[in-house]
Structures are given as C-alpha cells and as structure tokens.
Amino acid sequence: MIRTRFAPSPTGALHIGGLRTALYSFALAKHDKGEFILRIEDTDIKREVEGSKERIKEILKLFGMDWDGYFVQSDRAREGIYKKAAEALVEAGHAFYCDCKPRNAKEEGYSKELRDPCRDAKKKEGAIKLMVPDGEHVGFRDFVLDKEVTWETSTVADTTLLKSDGFPTYHLAVVVDDHDMDITHVLRGHDWMPSTPVHLLVYKCLGYEKPEIGHLTDILDPEGGKLSKRKGSTSVDGLLKEGYLPEAVLNFIMLLGWAPKDNRELFSLEEFVKAFDHKGFQKSNPVFNKEKLDWFNGEYIRQKSDPELLEAFKPFIPEGADAEKVKKVIPLIKDRIKTLADFKTMAGFLFEVKTVDPTQFGENHKIHLQKAAQAIAGSSDLMKVVEENKFKTGDFFMDLRIAIAGSRVTPPITDSIAILGKEETLARLKKFTD
Ligand code: GLU
Numbered sequence: 001m002i003r004t005r006f007a008p009s010p011t012g013a014l015h016i017g018g019l020r021t022a023l024y025s026f027a028l029a030k031h032d033k034g035e036f037i038l039r040i041e042d043t044d045i046k047r048e049v050e051g052s053k054e055r056i057k058e059i060l061k062l063f064g065m066d067w068d069g070y071f072v073q074s075d076r077a078r079e080g081i082y083k084k085a086a087e088a089l090v091e092a093g094h095a096f097y098c099d100c101k102p103r104n105a106k107e108e109g110y111s112k113e114l115r116d117p118c119r120d121a122k123k124k125e126g127a128i129k130l131m132v133p134d135g136e137h138v139g140f141r142d143f144v145l146d147k148e149v150t151w152e153t154s155t156v157a158d159t160t161l162l163k164s165d166g167f168p169t170y171h172l173a174v175v176v177d178d179h180d181m182d183i184t185h186v187l188r189g190h191d192w193m194p195s196t197p198v199h200l201l202v203y204k205c206l207g208y209e210k211p212e213i214g215h216l217t218d219i220l221d222p223e224g225g226k227l228s229k230r231k232g233s234t235s236v237d238g239l240l241k242e243g244y245l246p247e248a249v250l251n252f253i254m255l256l257g258w259a260p261k262d263n264r265e266l267f268s269l270e271e272f273v274k275a276f277d278h279k280g281f282q283k284s285n286p287v288f289n290k291e292k293l294d295w296f297n298g299e300y301i302r303q304k305s306d307p308e309l310l311e312a313f314k315p316f317i318p319e320g321a322d323a324e325k326v327k328k329v330i331p332l333i334k335d336r337i338k339t340l341a342d343f344k345t346m347a348g349f350l351f352e353v354k355t356v357d358p359t360q361f362g363e364n365h366k367i368h369l370q371k372a373a374q375a376i377a378g379s380s381d382l383m384k385v386v387e388e389n390k391f392k393t394g395d396f397f398m399d400l401r402i403a404i405a406g407s408r409v410t411p412p413i414t415d416s417i418a419i420l421g422k423e424e425t426l427a428r429l430k431k432f433t434d
Contacts, residue, residue, distance in 0.1 A: 002034030004185050006060070006067075007174065009041045010052040013235035014059055016288070017189055017219055017227070020253045024216065025187045026065045027276035037181055038067035041174070042074045043167045059236050063246050064269045071181065073173050082168035085176045085206060086128040086161050094205035095161060099126030116158040128162040130171075130201060138200040144187070144214030144281045151197040159198045171195060175202040178211055185212045214278070217257050217285045227288050234288065243316055243339030245304075248297040256286040266299060294338040301337060306330045316340045318351040325350065328419050332411035347411060350419050353428065354406030364391070365399040366433060372400050373429040376422060382414060404428050 004025040008018055029036045038060065040053050053072075060067070076082070089095035098118035119131050132153050139150030161172035168176070178186055193215050203210040219227045227234055233242060239249050247268070254272050255265065258280045267275065304312065309330050310323075317326055329347045337346055348354065362368070368391060375385045382400075386393050401410045404425060410416055417425050 002029045002032045002184050003037065003182050004029040004034065004187065005037035005039050005178070005181065005183050006065075007039045007041050007177075007188075008056050009044065009047065009170075010049060010056065011044075011047045012049045012052055013237055014052075014056050015229055015235050016239070016249070016253055016256075017216075017234075019059070019063070019236050019249070020219070020256055021187055021189060021216060022060060022065055023063075023250065023253060023272075024258065024276075025185075027273045028185055028187065028278065030273045031276045034184075035068040036065070037069040037071065037183065039070075039177060039181070040072045040074075041170060042072060043077055043170070043173055045074070045167070055237070063250050069181065071177065073168075073177065076177070077167050077173070080166075081180070082172050082176055083162060083166055086168070086172060089130070089161070089202075089205055090128055092205065093131070095128050095130050096121070096158075097123040097126045098129050098160075099123055099164070114155070114157045119158055127160050127164045129158045129160050130198065130205075132156045132158050132198075132201060138197045138204075140196070140200060140210065140213055142214055143185070143212045143278055144216055145283060146281075149193070149196070153197070153201070156197045156201065161202070171198045172202065175199050175206065175208065179203075179206070179208040183211050185214070187214050187216060190215045190218050214281070217282065219256055220285045220287045222287050222289060239293075243341030243343075244293060244297050245300045245312065245340070248293065248300045251300070252293045252296045256288070257282055266296075298338055301334055301340070304334075306334075309334060313340055313343050316343045318344065318348060321351050325419060329411070332415050332419075336409075336411065345407075346409065349405035349407065349410070350416060356402060356406045356432075358432070360402045360408065361399055361432070362395045364395065365403075368396045368399040369403055369429050370433045372396070373426055373433055376417065376425055376429070379422075400429075403432050 006022040006025050008014065008022075026036045028034075038057070040056075042048055042053070086095060090097065096116075096119050098116060098121075100118060114132075116129055118126075118129070134154050136153040137150050138153060138156070139148055141148050159171055160169050162168050177183075196213065196215075200210060221227045229235070233239060236249065240246070250269060251265075251267055254267055258276070259282055260275050260280060264275075301309065306327065310327060313326065313330070329343075329350060333343065333346045337343065367389075371385045371389055371391075372382060375382055382397075385391070386396050397413055398408060400413055401408060404410070404413070404416065404420065
C-alpha cells in the first residue's frame, strides 16, 4: 500500500509550495487507495511560530485533504525514539559523539569542515554526528525527476543527527520517521535535495530500506528567479485574504508541476486524485502566473450558486451591509469579478458614497446628468433620453457611472440604480448638475 506524508515545519505561514507538496503527496496515496500522513516536524523548537501547527491543519481540512495519521516529532523525541537510533549508530561505528560548543546555536549541525575533528576522538557525550565514509557513492532514482542522482561521499559532511539537548536534527528524524511510519514515497521540495545523501547514508547505516524519493520542481516568479516568500502574497492565507477561493487555488497548484495526459484544466480534488499519476510530473520549473489563478478563480466563482457566493463573500462585503441588498448585487457582479475582494471595488458604491474625481467626466457631463436625473425622477427609460437628445450612448452612461459610483466600471447601470434607489441616485447626481 502506498503511504505518503506531508511533513511541514511549523515555522510560519504555509506557502503555496508547501500546499502543492501536500496535494501531490495526498493524490499519490489516494489514487491507489493508500494513506496520507501528516507529520509536524517541530524539533527545531526555536523556529516554531505559535499557532502555525493549528493553521496548517485547518488549511489542509479547508482544502479537503484529511489525513490518516498524525504525528508530532517533539512528542516522539520525548519518548527517546531518535536518541535510541542515534546511539545505535554510535554503537555500530557509523556515528560519533562531539561535545564541542557550537559558536552559536545555529551552527550546531553545520560544521564548516566536511570531516569533523571529533570523529576519531572516541568521546562519550555531546551531540551525535554521522561518520561519513570516504571514497563511496550514494545515490537514488528520483521518481519525480525520473533520473539517477548520485554523490561522492567525500562531498558529504559529517552531519549532526542528535543535538546535545537530546533532540534530533531534521536529518535523523526524517529517516527514522519515514521508516517507522512505513512511508513508501517521499515527496518534497527541491531545496531538500542537498540533504538527501545524508539521509541515504543514515538509511543504510540503520539497515533500513529506503523509500521512493522525489523532489518537486521549484515554482518560479514571473519576474525571474524562484518564487520568494518576501515578494507579494504566496502564502495560502494571503491568497485567501485576496479573495481567491480554495477550489481555485487548489486547481491552480495542481498544474504547477504536473500535467494530465489530455489538456484538461479544471479538476476538483476528487477528479485530480483519480487522474493523478507520477508520470505526469513535469521536469521544467513552473511559473506562478497570477493571471492564470485569476482565470481559475473566475471559473469557480461562476460555478457557485448565489447562496454559496453570499457565504463566500462574507469577509469581503462592507461592514453592516444589508443582506437583502447583497443578495441583489451578487447576480450582477458574478460574471464580472476575478476575486471575492472585487465585491468592494465593483459594488462598494451601492453601500457607501464614493469620492468622485470630476476630471473623469466628459465635456457634456452636466447636460447628460441633468437629463438623466429628470428621467430617473419620472421613472422613464434612460435609453430614450439618449435617443431624444441625440447623446452618444457610451459617453452618457460613462458620465452616469462616474457620478453614481465614482468609477468607470460598474455592474449594469440601470440595475445599479434600481438597487441604490431613486432618492439616493438623485442625491448623487445633484452634486454635479447644479
Ligand atoms: N520539515 C521539512 C519541511 O518543512 C520537510 C522536508 C521533507 O519532506 O523531508 O519542508
């Protein structure tokens, strides 16, 4: 049975790269009716950000990726699981103690010399480090990149496996856990590739069979380079706050590194799991294309019923907005918006008066607005006003939009006027007709 895991460190917001790793791991397992494990890798206590563990769980649930097993490494560390493995490695001559004080906390595990001066010192306490053999090769076949990757062990450092506080480093914990949890396929980001030779040696020294391992491509910024957490919002929460629907974000990341046999683009999670197979992994780095995400979002907004949209819009509608009015607005804007946040830009004027920039008006705006006000007051047709006065249709309605909404883009103007009401509409026009 296929068993995969998502192993985030709770060190801050979950980014789309992380969500993609979770999604592909989930799909790989579920496609074959396997199991998907969530493992919190929190042995670097100092880097833990409060609340991020809980948020990761909430996000996975929100996106429909429930797990079949849940583990927290710090709990397992307290049970002494990793210490036992590290001591067994010392016992077998594959690791050694080092009690040198790290110059700063960060340095432990990252000695500058590849071969540690303590490796032959036969010390009896301190951190435990891997004694990397020289003159050998380690390698594996990456099942995402579909190629053999090998290293000469002389390029691999004697790496810390257990810190002096008894907590494991990532390198030990990941190997022990993937083994203990019967993980068959490991999927992770490409930046973890340099750690893989260390893991391969630990597998071998502990006498464990190694799982299939695959490194996902990097997601690129459209402006060049790797997508950076610093630039714009690439966190899942950031995108949700910008008004992207979970279904759209999920569908967008499905195709950031994987492609179906046909050219299909729209997938629900269930459909994706069904279609997913590891042959679809792409070798070239995908680009984070926000226009594409906008397109997906528009598709999913339009698939929703009006009551569903009412729910989805909740965090985006102006405070205190009348629910009945919101209900009337939804059908007018759902075909025109890209994100849920567009509710305010597109329909905010129906709930509050917007500032109007008078330089936006055309030269005939006064007469346009006067005639419009008369027609609205007498409940007669605005098109008739245009015809009778031989106005230019586009110019007339543009002036009307600007006066009422402070914007050149609005839902259909007659519908907007109906929602706004005669009195409020006339009050807004009056400011520019006197
Ligand atoms: N804890 C690592 C991370 O935060 C997991 C790497 C792996 O999956 O092996 O990405």
